[in-house]
Amino acid sequence: MNPIRTLVAPTDLSALARHAVVRACLLAAELGARVSLQHVVNSGALDTLRQLLDTDSVGLQEKLLEEVRGEVEALAAEMHKRHGVTPELHLAVGGVLGEIVAHAEAIDADLLVMGARGAGFMRELLIGSTTERVLRKSVRPMLVVKQIAHEPYRRVLVPVDFSARALEALEFARRVAPQAEFVLLHAFEVPFEGKLRYAGVEESALSSLRVNARREAGAQMNELVARARVDENRVRRIVVHGEATTQILEQEQEQDCDLIVIGKRGHGLLGEMLLGSVTKHVLARSTADVLVCDRKPD
Known part of the structure; x- marks a missing residue:
């Protein structure tokens, strides 16, 4: 690193x-x-x-x-x-x-x-x-x-999707805030959940899907922490069901984070100059500083 x-x-x-x-x-x-x-x-x-x-x-x-x-x-x-x-x-x-x-x-x-x-x-x-x-x-x-700087960053929120970029974001966050505590957040949604509900799938079945998705995300979160070799005493893991932007902004406040680390580009990028929609909304609506850490591959 x-x-x-x-x-x-x-x-x-x-x-x-x-x-x-x-x-x-x-x-x-x-x-x-x-x-x-x-x-x-x-x-x-x-x-x-x-x-x-x-x-x-x-x-x-x-x-x-x-x-x-x-x-x-x-x-x-x-x-x-x-x-x-x-x-x-x-x-x-x-x-x-x-x-x-x-x-x-x-x-x-x-x-x-x-x-x-x-x-x-x-x-x-x-x-x-x-x-x-x-x-x-x-x-x-x-x-x-965004904030008046008085001290080094204390608590850093890192939204993760378990891609290679997530590991890169976490590693770069550690370079910028080497003494901070890290809050790793994964917000998940069951694919086509709304359509399944509209099609008459019972709530118990949807709940079971969410439980399975949460369990899988928890395992991937543990794997990410192990790969990044983060000190267990300085990391919190949060896996929540919900839309990513909403959950990022809510956890920023609940966890009292002074820095959010996020990628520039999300899935569905239409052009190199576009910002991902989640990144754009977090930049606009967060109160914490935001580190946008995507770098074009060399």
Whole structure:
């Protein structure tokens, strides 16, 4: 299990994006990793500004960039003072999405850390936000930060479906939160249960199917824990009957989890840029931070 060595923390210098920078620095301090603090000045906005100005636009642009650099340097200095981490600074002018993805690729980042909300965030769908667009575009794991970070993650919820990706998600969760307790959740539904009930299958027969499905899931959960070699004292197993999104959000609250680890893509993916429906709803509706850990195969 390779350690996390490099994090990228893009920021638009808003108060909400600041939470992600703090979390990135806390992680870096805990994991012994380096942090690249990135700010991109939108070239489109600069072009618009030039068109509006009657005065020397070049001189004003230089002053603007100088002021931005000062803000980023001040933020980095504060992170060093508070967390003992000295972020590397990366300022760029260009398209925000392209610059973030390109920089993460250039330094081979193990993890992107971004705030759930920045300027123009649309909470219910995340559509149009920089964070979601980067999540769609990048093939690297991303931590979407929603909470103010005060301490390392304590309890991590990992929904599992017993596929190879489930094991990868659990292993990556352990890399990000090595001291945390892990709550493994499997939500199951009996195939065609509604249609069977409509067709007149007795409730006792459906109940028997659910019992069998739960028993099988329990055995697979034990196998997953054994394969991952998780400390038994730091893992909880939960197998519940119900729809995945609902159960994830309910267990997040009931188990008091501060991080959810989930894959980018679910079954039935129609395109490489699409997020799975469960992932999309969890990103929109959870209160905990969300680590989306799918990576395109090399």
